[in-house]
Amino acid sequence: MHDACGCDDYQQMTRRRFMGASLGTGVASFLGLANPQLLFGALGARRTAESVILLWMAGGQSHIDTWDPKPGTPTGGPFEAIETAAKGIQIAQHLPLIARQFKDVSLIRSLTSREGSHERATYQMHTGYAPLGSFQHSTIGSVVAKMADTHGMDLPPYVSIGGDTWPAGHLGRAYAAFRVGNPQEPTQNLDFHHGVDAQRFQKRLALLGQLDRQFASGRAGADVVKAYAEHYQAAYDLMRSRDVSAFDLSNEPQAVRARYGMTFFGQGCLLARRLVQKKVRFVEVSLGGWDTHNNNFETVERNCATLDQALSALIEDLRIKELLARTVVLLCSEFGRTPTINGNNGRDHWPRVWSAVIAGGGIVGGRIIGASTPDGAEVASDPVTVSGLHATLCKCLDLDAKAVHYAPDGRPIRVLQDASGQPPAALFS
Amino acid sequence: MTIGTWLRASAAVLGSIGSARTWAVPPKYEGPSDPESKIVRPLPAEPPRPPRLDSGMFNNDIDRFIAARWKEFDAAPARVADDWTFIRRVALDIGGVIPPLETIGRFMANRKRVDREEVIDHLLDSDRYADHWTTFWGDWLCEETHSEGAAPFAFRDYIRSSLKANKPYDAWVREMIVGEGDAGAAGLILRQRNRADELTIAVSQVFLGTQLKCAQCHDHPFEPWLQTDFLAMQAFWKGTRLQPIEAPAGDSQTPGGTRRYLTVADGGRPSAEARFITGAASEQTGRRALAELMTRRDNPYFARVAVNRLWAKLMGTGLVNPTDGFTPRNPPSHPELLDWLAVTFVDSGYDLKQIIRLICNSRTYQLETRGGRRGGAPDDLPLFETMQLRRLTAEQLHDSILICCGLYGTGQQWRPAIESRYPAPPGSFLATFGSHDRQTIHERDADGTIPQALELLNGWFLNNAVSGAQHPARGWTRAGDSRETVATKLFLLTLTREPTPYELSTVLGSIKTGNPDENWADVHWALINTREFMFIR
Numbered sequence: 001m002h003d004a005c006g007c008d009d010y011q012q013m014t015r016r017r018f019m020g021a022s023l024g025t026g027v028a029s030f031l032g033l034a035n036p037q038l039l040f041g042a043l044g045a046r047r048t049a050e051s052v053i054l055l056w057m058a059g060g061q062s063h064i065d066t067w068d069p070k071p072g073t074p075t076g077g078p079f080e081a082i083e084t085a086a087k088g089i090q091i092a093q094h095l096p097l098i099a100r101q102f103k104d105v106s107l108i109r110s111l112t113s114r115e116g117s118h119e120r121a122t123y124q125m126h127t128g129y130a131p132l133g134s135f136q137h138s139t140i141g142s143v144v145a146k147m148a149d150t151h152g153m154d155l156p157p158y159v160s161i162g163g164d165t166w167p168a169g170h171l172g173r174a175y176a177a178f179r180v181g182n183p184q185e186p187t188q189n190l191d192f193h194h195g196v197d198a199q200r201f202q203k204r205l206a207l208l209g210q211l212d213r214q215f216a217s218g219r220a221g222a223d224v225v226k227a228y229a230e231h232y233q234a235a236y237d238l239m240r241s242r243d244v245s246a247f248d249l250s251n252e253p254q255a256v257r258a259r260y261g262m263t264f265f266g267q268g269c270l271l272a273r274r275l276v277q278k279k280v281r282f283v284e285v286s287l288g289g290w291d292t293h294n295n296n297f298e299t300v301e302r303n304c305a306t307l308d309q310a311l312s313a314l315i316e317d318l319r320i321k322e323l324l325a326r327t328v329v330l331l332c333s334e335f336g337r338t339p340t341i342n343g344n345n346g347r348d349h350w351p352r353v354w355s356a357v358i359a360g361g362g363i364v365g366g367r368i369i370g371a372s373t374p375d376g377a378e379v380a381s382d383p384v385t386v387s388g389l390h391a392t393l394c395k396c397l398d399l400d401a402k403a404v405h406y407a408p409d410g411r412p413i414r415v416l417q418d419a420s421g422q423p424p425a426a427l428f429s
Numbered sequence: 430m431t432i433g434t435w436l437r438a439s440a441a442v443l444g445s446i447g448s449a450r451t452w453a454v455p456p457k458y459e460g461p462s463d464p465e466s467k468i469v470r471p472l473p474a475e476p477p478r479p480p481r482l483d484s485g486m487f488n489n490d491i492d493r494f495i496a497a498r499w500k501e502f503d504a505a506p507a508r509v510a511d512d513w514t515f516i517r518r519v520a521l522d523i524g525g526v527i528p529p530l531e532t533i534g535r536f537m538a539n540r541k542r543v544d545r546e547e548v549i550d551h552l553l554d555s556d557r558y559a560d561h562w563t564t565f566w567g568d569w570l571c572e573e574t575h576s577e578g579a580a581p582f583a584f585r586d587y588i589r590s591s592l593k594a595n596k597p598y599d600a601w602v603r604e605m606i607v608g609e610g611d612a613g614a615a616g617l618i619l620r621q622r623n624r625a626d627e628l629t630i631a632v633s634q635v636f637l638g639t640q641l642k643c644a645q646c647h648d649h650p651f652e653p654w655l656q657t658d659f660l661a662m663q664a665f666w667k668g669t670r671l672q673p674i675e676a677p678a679g680d681s682q683t684p685g686g687t688r689r690y691l692t693v694a695d696g697g698r699p700s701a702e703a704r705f706i707t708g709a710a711s712e713q714t715g716r717r718a719l720a721e722l723m724t725r726r727d728n729p730y731f732a733r734v735a736v737n738r739l740w741a742k743l744m745g746t747g748l749v750n751p752t753d754g755f756t757p758r759n760p761p762s763h764p765e766l767l768d769w770l771a772v773t774f775v776d777s778g779y780d781l782k783q784i785i786r787l788i789c790n791s792r793t794y795q796l797e798t799r800g801g802r803r804g805g806a807p808d809d810l811p812l813f814e815t816m817q818l819r820r821l822t823a824e825q826l827h828d829s830i831l832i833c834c835g836l837y838g839t840g841q842q843w844r845p846a847i848e849s850r851y852p853a854p855p856g857s858f859l860a861t862f863g864s865h866d867r868q869t870i871h872e873r874d875a876d877g878t879i880p881q882a883l884e885l886l887n888g889w890f891l892n893n894a895v896s897g898a899q900h901p902a903r904g905w906t907r908a909g910d911s912r913e914t915v916a917t918k919l920f921l922l923t924l925t926r927e928p929t930p931y932e933l934s935t936v937l938g939s940i941k942t943g944n945p946d947e948n949w950a951d952v953h954w955a956l957i958n959t960r961e962f963m964f965i966r
Contacts, residue, residue, distance in 0.1 A: 114646060114647055115646065116645060116646040117630070117642050117643075117645055117646070118868075118869060119642070119869045119871070120642070120643065131643075156879070162855055164866060164868075165863065165866075165874045165878075166874075167874050167876060168876055173876060173877070176876065176878070178878070178879055178880070179861075179878060179880055180856075180880075181854075181855035181856025181857070181860055181861065181880070182854075182855055182856035185856055188880070188883065189880070189883035189884055189886070189887040189888045190883060190887070191887060192887055193887045193888070193889065193892040195892070195896065196887075196892065200947070200951065201886075203939070203951060204951050204954055204955055207935070207936075207939050207951065207952065207955040208954075208955040208958050208959065210935045211932060211935065211936075211955055211956065211959050212958070212959045212960060212961070215959065215960045215961045215964075215966075224818065224820070224875070224877075225818060225960050225964060227876075227877050228877045228882075228960050228963065229960070230877075231877040231878060231879055231881065231882045232882045232886070232958075234879050234882070235879045235880075235882035235883045235886060236882075236886070238879060238883075239883070239886075239887075293622070293624065294622070351646070
């Protein structure tokens, strides 16, 4: 709605005019205002973000070879560092396109955790909890889907593109991710099969309804069976929803599709933008291949080509479409990789320090949070935990990080396992 | 929620982490593993004697152990399932597909009662047993079609042929740990790229049923495994290396392809730090020592974990849950039964088929999926008084659709799941229905999803399968069967039962007008979309 009336334009324009510190105070004092913030307040304070796009780098993305380069050190590897559009920030050489976008992008270089196995670390990053025996937590995506206002929304509030299937977790199936296997598949089976028109489809559904009635009642495990009927209904509703065309990438001009890169991940990012335009609250897009125990540099360079193109296209596109203010883009991985290069020219798992990239949703661009030691092995300053990262998302979305949800057995589960997780202040002011 | 309730709820959370769970284990038994000890109790020398019960019906000793716990809680079992239900269930469980009409005809026609033992033996002898269980073992061993250093499908073919030959399980596991034996035996080591840490995680989870991986980077948060335990187990893999070899004859490389072939070889000195978690010792070194210690009778986990996995697949819930949660603090629901199965397994020469045979022949396996009463049993104690309703796996669903549409093995497009690429590509039918990702060892997700519904409603697989020229309904119609007969046969083929009068009249009513081929396709589409098709009743 704001896009249509141009409110955002107006806010951007006025903010730019008053934002520079010296200029701001000058104008403010000219206007006789003691506190320039009041002026900002009147025009519209920082809006809360509405959506999250999580770009999941599966396998443990090497931090030294991407966002935290250490050129010329024994552990730095062969990649050089390049300048970005943000003063004082350098990243590794194989990410030149996103480097140009760094006025809007910030880095966290001091992520740290204790989990070095893929499964445990991935679980922790997605749910905010260390795995706890056989209790299954819902992911942060489900939490956002539940806590955000999804009134009147036709599309599923939480979509996962290309990632693993997660069990629904303690919040239940209603908030589980809608999985898109292949974003380039035009209709995701949301359209009738060719050879079946609307009338025949209705006839089939009617027959199914009559034949399917008796099965569930009284059987052990009946609730699982009942849930299946709900999915059919939900699927049918989705087919007929007005926003279902969001899934169809053929509605985008070819030039735009090419800009993102005709890769699974690139098209997945494009789909994420389209979904966020329709107010989907949490979209996860996965890019695998980062588990570089062997041949680290060749593989990382190759992956970066895909990543760089898609990520830069996404940030730029979100900015052009005026979605960046209300969309947090978070790029992260389950852990980093060892500074020491192993015998197979690879790097192994390293959770002691690694990096994440964050942009949009009210995040100030061009910042670095924390630092690693010169060899890239330990946190040197301002450690950020997984809880801190989730707390950052909650702050952008204006969700209560201390809220408690209840599992089916009555257990209270807080949004964050670790209440001490604090969002880094420098990202917000 | 009041503070009081919250505290009790938190205590429940903390309690399940911090303290051992008590199942109110029957007092007469020697006693479960000491919760304070690190390792589970050794396997008894003889199978525990089944309890003597005055009344009840038993097919074999499994039923006696199960019935004893029902008696304890005053629970009452469901009725035994009828022959139709039984034959469908066991065909899916052993062979992975619904019974084709020929099988139904062979066992059900002209007989008063089905000889259930005969059905079970027939299914275990068929090739389908190996095909179906290759999927599960593939899940547990993380088998991938394209694994670096191996020919495509090499590991899968190895698993399949080992199952087909009913290779003794201990020999099979020894082959995989040493990486030598039949062709493809190196599959496990190659799959894990000879990485000692990944191999340690894999073998401890699959064969020891323990989550040693939690102790990889730090002492286990709540079980007694220390990081030193992990490192000691990992040390067995030192002295193993991968060696390039010539491509096998007849290998068709893609032009410019660079497929390397590797084999497992010795290299470097084995580590003196290697120590098995039970503390047992071996004269051998390196991975050969691990293979011996893993499969020796004095390893209390090996046989128990294996039979528990089989039980969990067939009954829906393990005697130990989760199946990789074997610790003294997580006792089995039926400790004597678990030991009875384990010792029987060992004494049979580690015969996997024999255990499946015993379980499927038990009365407990053959109960209906409704009607049992739990009596006073705690909610989370598995009692097996009613058979659990289980959803078909992706492979069972895929292949069963092929069977009832007359398409099984009729071409590349309709090839069965066993011949497909694993892990299944995202967005494919198999992946949509939860085919395993083969990346880490975990249970498949059986939750329903919207994409699954969409796949069956609109996807090409089912829609094309029911509309094909070889669809059985067309053949029957051409052969002169009446509409009632065609409808009845469709029900038999698809749901393994006859239609009720209501269902028959509904179906006949829907095909009154219009193109007959399209009509039968629609009826079949509806039948396959019912939940009755999707679940093992």
